Amino acid sequence: MQKIKKGDDVIVITGKDKGKRGTVLRVVDENHVTVENINIARKHVKANPQAGEPGGIVDKVMPIQLSNVALYNPQKGGADRVGFKILEDGRKVRVFKSNGEVVDV
Numbered sequence: 611m612q613k614i615k616k617g618d619d620v621i622v623i624t625g626k627d628k629g630k631r632g633t634v635l636r637v638v639d640e641n642h643v644t645v646e647n648i649n650i651a652r653k654h655v656k657a658n659p660q661a662g663e664p665g666g667i668v669d670k671v672m673p674i675q676l677s678n679v680a681l682y683n684p685q686k687g688g689a690d691r692v693g694f695k696i697l698e699d700g701r702k703v704r705v706f707k708s709n710g711e712v713v714d715v
Contacts, residue, residue: 611702612637613681614643614679615634616634618634618713619682620633620645620679621679623679632647641676642676645674645679647671649671651670654666685706686706692707695712
């Protein structure tokens, strides 16, 4: 089980986008995720008339390392660490370290 999954609300804790919040769009690999409106790069795209694609400069969301983001805890109002806990019914869930509240619903 991963500590950060697709659809989680995260906050950037270091780098040029420090303090910004967003939702995880996808997990690229075990060390990188893409977060909406975070780590935007401007890419120059060549036109392809056969496919009907225009050229120009396009903003693209680039992957960011997992060590640079943390799960956002709405109760705390900031970043929080994540741990795991096994419930009485045998399910393994993610919990916030600061208050022990379950992340998974």
